[in-house]
Amino acid sequence: MAKDKQFVTEITPQGEDFSRWYIDVIKKADLMDYSPVRGCIVFKPDGFEIWEHIQEEMNRRFKETGHRNAYFPMFIPESFFQKEKDHIEGFNPELPWVTEAGGDQLEERLAIRPTSETMIGHMYSKWIQSYRDLPVLINQWANVVRWEKRTLPFIRTSEFLWQEGHTAHENETEAREETMQMLEIYRDFVEGYLAIPVITGQKTPSERFAGAVDTYSIEAMMKDGRAVQAGTSHYLGTKFAVAFEIQYLSRDNVLEYVHTTSWGTSTRLIGSMIMVHGDDRGLALPPKVAPTQVIMIPIGPPKTRDAVIGRTDELFKELKSAGIRVRVDDRADVTPGWKFNEYEMRGVPVRLELGPRDMENGVCVLVSRISGEKKVIQQENLVEEVQAMLEQVHNEMFERALKFREDHFYSVDTLDEMKASMEEKRGFALAGWCGSEECESKVKEETGATSRNIPFNPAENKQVCICCGKPAEHTVVFAKAY
């Protein structure tokens, strides 16, 4: 019953078929499984724990900026969707409907939330009466459902987990400040925690959230050059306030509509993380969210085995009590080499090796999952050295991803150039755009690329529209998107 001595990854190389690589790696690393319900996945413990670490840190940042969590019902009466016309148009095709419950046909169908603007708008109209009730700063962690035609684990599933912030303010200025603050929190979190460099910017009107006045996004480049929208923040103006009559008595004693925002990130962050950092050896998990940050592997011949394991356990306790997520693999029936491959495949950021010679010398070896660097460290400095190595791995991941993005970021002036950027060169294209929906659609038809966003800080300001040649109103990032 011993494990095969020979480690076989069974992972399709990225260069051969990126989609297959992705599925291979998430299955083999035990992050998820398919469920018997179309488009719904099971988050297995290692996949879910990544989400738990994302939640912890986001919660910290949300609370620090004055937000509190609440929970609203997931059922939304059909009539609520009718109140904001852009919203229902955008979401209607994807809604699942509860039509029977407790043995009876329901008088009014209930949608399962695809997002909660309508339910929350209804409640805010009851809660908000006066400027003294403002701002309302609420976030919700919840499951939502969008009945998608094409699904991909973590990236686009029928049911998924997310957070949705919903805030109400006295005026546009404040609401816009909130919108930008949350976008910046997302950027900082995704770069600083998940080691994914992102492009911040504004969505074009055709890519806006259904019901928003303005939508802003952070966009990340996967290793196949496609984009993932990793987070969005919306200024909703007074659109939902008008639809749900969220009015307040102002400081001047006048009845006014509130200005609302909403902002969200979801479990697709997990998918992005995998497609940004993974390689042909498997997953590579950012240290700050990795379920196991350090895997300890005792090595050496049978006669020193007990002694080495004993010392490994002592070092394990030191790391654990310093708050590091560490595990020991002391199985005797698989070789160290097999284990090295296994934990590289699982994306564990740092490997610690300890052998009999190391014990004698009071040292051990740390190995980075990213650079492969081996570092011999003194056991007496264990905790600081491991923390430093985790930090180093985070930085290596961010730098590697940034370099990849820079290497695959093209400034283009013709549709042919853009097409080449999408296909052979697999990346993002920066192009001028006149602002017309016609040109945006034509770009998509001809090249397969959609506008990702109008970046706040483009590397260059393009002068003419890539499609019609008229003066460019905006410089836009185009890409094929997940």
Next chain:
Amino acid sequence: MAKDKQFVTEITPQGEDFSRWYIDVIKKADLMDYSPVRGCIVFKPDGFEIWEHIQEEMNRRFKETGHRNAYFPMFIPESFFQKEKDHIEGFNPELPWVTEAGGDQLEERLAIRPTSETMIGHMYSKWIQSYRDLPVLINQWANVVRWEKRTLPFIRTSEFLWQEGHTAHENETEAREETMQMLEIYRDFVEGYLAIPVITGQKTPSERFAGAVDTYSIEAMMKDGRAVQAGTSHYLGTKFAVAFEIQYLSRDNVLEYVHTTSWGTSTRLIGSMIMVHGDDRGLALPPKVAPTQVIMIPIGPPKTRDAVIGRTDELFKELKSAGIRVRVDDRADVTPGWKFNEYEMRGVPVRLELGPRDMENGVCVLVSRISGEKKVIQQENLVEEVQAMLEQVHNEMFERALKFREDHFYSVDTLDEMKASMEEKRGFALAGWCGSEECESKVKEETGATSRNIPFNPAENKQVCICCGKPAEHTVVFAKAY
């Protein structure tokens, strides 16, 4: 626009109408609101934060005992329910059904999970092949739906939040140990964290979970003498394993069914906490889960106001950096007396008062929400004194609740006595039971009481059945139940 100087609680006294008291207090203390969907509530931030503290601590205990969190789809194909007949009989009347999605009629209706044994059973059958895959120790935090006829906020709502543990083991002994371990974790948590004394015991067959071999529960007494089942732990035997073909190759190389358990607690813990501890002044929140543990109220005349607020803010920072959840109410437009009443109503465990004289003397005053005790403390010992007072309030709450339960716990020998215990005397009754379903039903018909559980440690062992007079097989706690 100043707040009324006169604080009016608008809370119905408990003695007048306990149900109205409950609704008054949860609304006025801003824990929840009704939603437009039948039987579904909104958890407002103060209500939801209680749940967050419950989650944090339970997670800690679950993980310490080797469990990990995962997430399974909320949609369950109708055919899954058909596989375990007791299970479908129990839950069928309460299921909501999704029949349309994405613009199409579904081929097979999807239930929204009332609990996840079936979905998880299906997945475990894929994951478990060998004894080396066991035990599987997984917990899920999720929303579930049971379309209830009569609802009561927190206690029984159509959609609610809960955790459900699902484990699989090699044999009955291990699975039963797990069942008991989790019951004990619940008991210890509910008593030690929520300050609610509970009775642990086994459910009678008629009160078992649909599909369980044995169900164990913790039962708490509300201040109207009624019971709330605050947590349950089930040994499911091989029933779900047989239904979902969860088989493994044993150490002896034989194909065996796993033995499974499940165990759950829900947001009804919040409702229980309120009905156990609240009084005519309002809520009383156990310190360990209170969103605000300490409310600081600066007092004194206008001329010393700035100085007192300045010192209050310094003390605030000390408490906050010690990890205490503290707030300052320095509003000038309401009187201290009004604030005292308000935070008593909101159930804040400890009030801290600081006036100009206190400042001069380097002291301040702590007041317990429960006993009303006022304690003058030295500011230099602030953190320890506040922590001690929080601990004291927790103990006062537990002792008060325990005394209430003891005062309302009756040993009864006739149905008339039991009836009196339920009605005039409003409490629990300990009685003998022959073990027949007929007698159990008759007790319910005549007295309105249901069997809560067969306690592990009854105060007394009853000899004859309260109904038929035959020898008692069990000593049972009966009560009217929520």
